Amino acid sequence: MNCRGEDVRLGLCCIFQDEPISFRKTTAKSAKGRDLGAQMRMYQEIADHNADSLGEAIQYCAHHSIGSFRVNSQILPLCTHPELGYEPTAIGGDTIERFRAVGRLAKAHDIRLTFHPDQFVVLSTPHTKVLSSSLKEIEYHAEVASWIGADVINIHAGGGYGDKPAALARFVRAWGRLSERARALVTIENDDRVFTPADLLPMCRDLQIPLVYDVHHHRCLNDGTSVEQVTDWAMDTWNREPLFHVSSPKEGWHGKQPSRHHDFIHMRDYPRFWEGLHCTVEVEAKAKEVAIKKLQEALRARRRRPQQKGT
DNA sequence: AGCGGTCAAGTTGAT
């Protein structure tokens, strides 16, 4: 039981729908038109804004019983850009101290912070260029995570390239090239196209990489295992609070692309037996904080009702 | 001020 009086910690992903809390970014094209000094000033200004916004996001979560917030990877603009990139620690002024203060705020309110680097991080890639940029990207996340106290950098296994065992072997090798600090934060999530929980669990156990179990992806790409079974197995891979993902299909399970996310979470898709688990559930719904509010209400209502048939 | 096109990056599968 955590401080919110509930067992499950719900997580908000990156942005808000209605609440006026926003994060800024810029484009390489815009930055290139300035001299180096002006570029760094712009990056710092955006980073300061984003640190402040992250603080507001944490406050919002604390006041709305949301226990976790996923931080956008672009929180330091263009930091890992191949031409314009810079060391996170090179950002000037009191920006880093601002982020550290935000980290203390999150800790004080028991708001868990996570990262989910985007699709360009591919540790299973056979291409050395893609691999080096992926490693760099993860190390960047690890640095910022150390400022704010994030305890998860969640990635997918990457492409399968027609030979999943070979791809996973490359993943293992790449993972070994990360710093110890980064490895301690990296988690791996089952996806909806290539790697199922059954594909990933052996590697997760071998290397002690926690599995972020995405039940929606599992339902899109099934491997013969049950939601109950994978939940148990995934829980066992964690040396800290387990993290799961939930979402609902935009056009229903019989629509043409069930992988697309709905604005809200349908209770049918939220496993009943997750209630009462000590874990974080990130809510991947387009309506963001509005979807979480609805989900909280639906979970409360369901808890009051006697057990019904089905999940 | 409003609006449409653009944005750093990888891989897959739908069309």
Add this chain to the structure above:
DNA sequence: ATCAACTTGACCGCT
């Protein structure tokens, strides 16, 4: 062959 989808639309430059 092209393009949308993915953890997320925001930003820029034109009219």
